[in-house]
Amino acid sequence: MGLKLFSSIHEGGKEGSETRFYEKQIGMNHLWILTLLPISNSKVEEIMKHLQILLSSKLLDSTTTEDVEENFERALKDLNDTLPEVIGEDAETILRTGAMIIGYLHDEELLVSSFGQGEVFLLRNRSLMEISEGLSPTDTKAEFFQNISSGDVQDGDKLIFSTYRLKRYITERQIITALEDGVTEAMEGITSTIDTSENGNILLLNVKISEPLSFEQKNEKAKISRDIFQNTWNQICNTGKNLFQKTQRVFPKLKKSHALLIGAGAIALLLLFLFFNLLSGQNNKKENIEYTEFINTIEQQLSTVETRFIEGKIDQANLILDRIEDQASEMLQKRVDVVKADQILAIVRSKREYVNRIMRITNPEVMADLSAINSEIESRGFFFLKNEIITFDKDSLYRTLISGTKAEGLGKITDNGELTMGVSFPAKDEGVFMTKGGNVLEWENGQTITADTADATWKPAREIKTFSKFLYFLDNQSGQIWKYERRESGFTLAEGWATTGKEVLKDAVSFAIDGSIFALTKSEGIVKFHLNEKVDYELKDVPNGTLKGDKIYTDADLGSLFVLDKEDHKVLIFSKFENEAVYKKQIILEGTEGLVDLFATENKLYVLGKQRIYEIALNGDE
Numbered sequence: 083m084g085l086k087l088f089s090s091i092h093e094g095g096k097e098g099s100e101t102r103f104y105e106k107q108i109g110m111n112h113l114w115i116l117t118l119l120p121i122s123n124s125k126v127e128e129i130m131k132h133l134q135i136l137l138s139s140k141l142l143d144s145t146t147t148e149d150v151e152e153n154f155e156r157a158l159k160d161l162n163d164t165l166p167e168v169i170g171e172d173a174e175t176i177l178r179t180g181a182m183i184i185g186y187l188h189d190e191e192l193l194v195s196s197f198g199q200g201e202v203f204l205l206r207n208r209s210l211m212e213i214s215e216g217l218s219p220t221d222t223k224a225e226f227f228q229n230i231s232s233g234d235v236q237d238g239d240k241l242i243f244s245t246y247r248l249k250r251y252i253t254e255r256q257i258i259t260a261l262e263d264g265v266t267e268a269m270e271g272i273t274s275t276i277d278t279s280e281n282g283n284i285l286l287l288n289v290k291i292s293e294p295l296s297f298e299q300k301n302e303k304a305k306i307s308r309d310i311f312q313n314t315w316n317q318i319c320n321t322g323k324n325l326f327q328k329t330q331r332v333f334p335k336l337k338k339s340h341a342l343l344i345g346a347g348a349i350a351l352l353l354l355f356l357f358f359n360l361l362s363g364q365n366n367k368k369e370n371i372e373y374t375e376f377i378n379t380i381e382q383q384l385s386t387v388e389t390r391f392i393e394g395k396i397d398q399a400n401l402i403l404d405r406i407e408d409q410a411s412e413m414l415q416k417r418v419d420v421v422k423a424d425q426i427l428a429i430v431r432s433k434r435e436y437v438n439r440i441m442r443i444t445n446p447e448v449m450a451d452l453s454a455i456n457s458e459i460e461s462r463g464f465f466f467l468k469n470e471i472i473t474f475d476k477d478s479l480y481r482t483l484i485s486g487t488k489a490e491g492l493g494k495i496t497d498n499g500e501l502t503m504g505v506s507f508p509a510k511d512e513g514v515f516m517t518k519g520g521n522v523l524e525w526e527n528g529q530t531i532t533a534d535t536a537d538a539t540w541k542p543a544r545e546i547k548t549f550s551k552f553l554y555f556l557d558n559q560s561g562q563i564w565k566y567e568r569r570e571s572g573f574t575l576a577e578g579w580a581t582t583g584k585e586v587l588k589d590a591v592s593f594a595i596d597g598s599i600f601a602l603t604k605s606e607g608i609v610k611f612h613l614n615e616k617v618d619y620e621l622k623d624v625p626n627g628t629l630k631g632d633k634i635y636t637d638a639d640l641g642s643l644f645v646l647d648k649e650d651h652k653v654l655i656f657s658k659f660e661n662e663a664v665y666k667k668q669i670i671l672e673g674t675e676g677l678v679d680l681f682a683t684e685n686k687l688y689v690l691g692k693q694r695i696y697e698i699a700l701n702g703d704e
Contacts, residue, residue: 085190085235086385087112088288090265091393092273094246095281100180101245102130103283106138107386107402110379112187113137116200116283118245119180125169132168133184136160141186150188151232158184158195158227165226181245183214184227185285187235194231199247202231205240205261210254237291240268246282251275264288266392290385380406380426384433391437396623396665399437406430438625439667446671449688449697450482450489463679464690465506465513471688471695472513476500479513479525482695489695495530496523507548510568514553516546522553522573534572541576549595554579556601561588563599563611583609583616594636596658600643602634608643608656608663621656623665629654635681642666644687646680653680653687653698669698 093101100123104115115133119126140157181198194202195217202214213231235241240261242248248257252275260271265286272284383406390399410426435442452459452473459480464473466484472492473480477500479492495501499517507514512526514533520540522533541564543555553573555564563580566573579599580587586609590601599611607629610619621629631645636658643656643663652670656663671677671689679690687698 085110085187085382086290087187087382087389088265088290088385089389090269090286092269092278092284094273094276094278094283100126101281101283102126103285104130104134106134107383108405110187110189110382111141112185113141114183114185114243114285116183116243116245116285117181118198118282119182121169129165129168132164133161136164137184137186141188150186150191151193151230154186154193154195154230158230162226182226183243183245185243190234190236192233192235192241195227195229197226197228199245201242201244201246201248203242203244203248203257205242205258206236206238208258210258235289237289239287239289241285241287241289242272243285243287244282246276246280246284248272248276248284251277261286379409380429384429387433387437394623396437396625397627400434400625400627403430403434403437440670441667442670442672443698445673446689446696446698448694450480450695451693452480452489452695453693455480455489455491460692461678461690462501463504464681464688464695465504466681466683466688467506467508467513468511472504472506473690473695474501474504474515492528495525503543503546505546505548507553507568509548509551514546514548516540516543535566536573536575544590545592547593547595549597554593554595554599556587556590556593558588558590561585563587563593579614580611580616581614583611586616591632592634594634594643596636596638596640600634600636602629602631602645608634608645618661620662621665622662625665625668633680639684640682642682644680644682646677646689648677651677653689671696671698 089105091103093103095101100117100119100121102115102117104113106113115130115137117126117130117133119129137157140160141153179198181196181200183194183196183200183202185202186193194213196202196214197217200214200217201212204211204213213233217229217231242257242261252260252272256275257272260268262268263271265288268288269284269286272286383402387399387402390396390402407427407430410430434440450471450473452461456475456478459475461473461475464471466472469484471482471484473482473489474495477496478494480489481492482489495515496517499519499521501515501523502518504513504515506512507524510524510526512524515523515525517523520542522535522540524531524533541555541557542559543564544558545556547554547556551568553566553568555566555576557564561584562578563584564576565579566576586603586606587601589603589605590609591604592602594600594602601609601611603609607621607624608619610617629645630647630650631654632648633646635644635646636642641658643658645654645656646652647654650670651672651674652668654668655666657666669687674689674696675691675693677689677691681688682700685700687700689696689698
């Protein structure tokens with residue numbers, strides 16, 4: 083069996099305070115760093131980066147087979163040598179008045195070191211132990227990381243890492259009572275009693291023994307052996323705890339300061355047990371051990387994915403899923419007999435869709451089948467105008483009533499150049515189209531005219547949009563949005579609309595207008611222009627950290643942005659706010675032909691395929 087860790091993080095104090103929390107997991111190994119340093123944020127970031135690189139290389143990413151505690155000691159020695167250099171002037175004063183906790187879990191063995199006011203508590207069987215007691219050196223000339231606590235964690239253990247001095251705010255009895263609940267409730271119970279405006283951070287961990295995944299290839303004898311081992315191990319740990327209560331606890335110079343669980347007698351019992359278990363021949367095949375460890379690792383990481391999802395840390399959840407997928411693929415390559423590894427990959431795919439709020443719709447509802455009118459139709463775009471959906475191909479128009487009646491052909495509107503793009507112009511109750519030759523056509527009530535502009539020629543356009551009485555061109559050749567005003571005599575001279583940040587428009591593939599302009603770019607995702615200027619606009623929770631798409635849609639009545647990814651047959655939906663767009667969900671359309679365009683109303687999403695219009699109901703908050 084493996085460990086499942088349920089965690090909760092609290093980071094208190096003012097925004098951008100000098101507290102930092104870092105967590106990393108590889109396989110069955112976990113690394114946690116909590117810091118509280120009274121220095122500038124930029125310097126704290128530099129220190130944290132140094133800690134992450136050094137500790138990860140020495141611990142998580144190490145391939146050495148040396149004893150884990152020796153690796154931990156070596157890493158701390160390196161920190162003692164390098165931290166003063168990284169911090170610079172007044173390093174000793176800064177470190178003595180701050181706090182830092184480093185926790186490292188290797189399989190089931192936990193090692194902890196700290197200095198300053200860092201506190202670490204372990205709750206087991208309603209008995210609370212401060213396992214950080216004696217870790218911080220009292221001699222101001224001593225090395226910072228001088229002592230280590232080590233021992234194995236068990237099913238049901240609760241751990242607190244805190245850079246607050248919790249005992250100033252809360253009694254041991256209150257801590258025990260709070261920890262009897264889940265980590266979220268426990269955190270609420272603890273933080274409700276402390277001054278959370280004070281800088282500090284808290285990590286709560288709830289340790290559970292994970293149940294194995296139901297893979298048929300897991301060895302039944304190995305499972306029995308593990309159960310026997312776990313029961314015996316629990317007895318050893320309890321015995322060891324009693325044996326070691328009177329053992330000396332603190333040793334200087336990075337020697338093991340005290341074991342949480344195991345005394346000398348318990349170690350002897352454990353070695354005897356392992357020896358006889360090996361002789362028994364149960365689970366002694368290398369491949370079974372590797373596979374069992376692999377499955378346990380997967381179980382633990384999937385549990386962490388769930389925790390990160392609940393905490394809203396979608397990026398972290400996806401990174402863990404990427405790691406699981408890589409491990410499963412590597413296992414397949416190394417051991418072709420592990421045929422059930424594909425089940426792990428299937429679980430990862432399912433979990434990823436859950437985390438990223440992916441909705442799959444197979445054979446979505448067809449609102450209109452345009453191939454019934456023209457079997458060779460290849461639609462190029464569509465738009466909503468006067469309760470009708472107008473679709474166009476290279477030279478003709480098709481109408482579908484919003485009520486969903488059958489589509490009808492409206493005939494050709496041009497014999498002079500192919501239609502490349504089109505948009506509704508509600509202010510004029512007409513449609514506006516651009517041809518391959520660069521002409522603009524206006525279509526109203528079955529009549530088509532060639533539009534005039536005061537310019538000698540129209541500007542080039544990747545896409546055209548309308549808003550109020552204006553026609554806008556996205557020109558990614560020059561990196562500009564051109565604005566034309568429609569007057570009785572025709573369209574005015576082109577006016578360069580964007581004044582700042584317009585260079586990003588050279589990378590744009592689509593744009594949408596709701597008063598502000600949102601441009602979909604290849605490099606930056608969605609960028610926003612307001613009052614002619616590019617403004618800071620953040621995309622949050624985008625799956626995989628990058629946004630790929632071909633078309634973007636919104637309007638003044640919608641609270642969402644919609645992005646069509648033609649290649650992957652999906653629509654991504656973002657909640658639209660003044661300074662940010664927050665990923666909400668995505669809809670994958672399966673069983674369709676190639677997708678071309680999209681638009682949305684308050685409760686419906688319409689997606690155009692080459693020959694069909696698909697209608698998808700929304701939940702009303704898009």
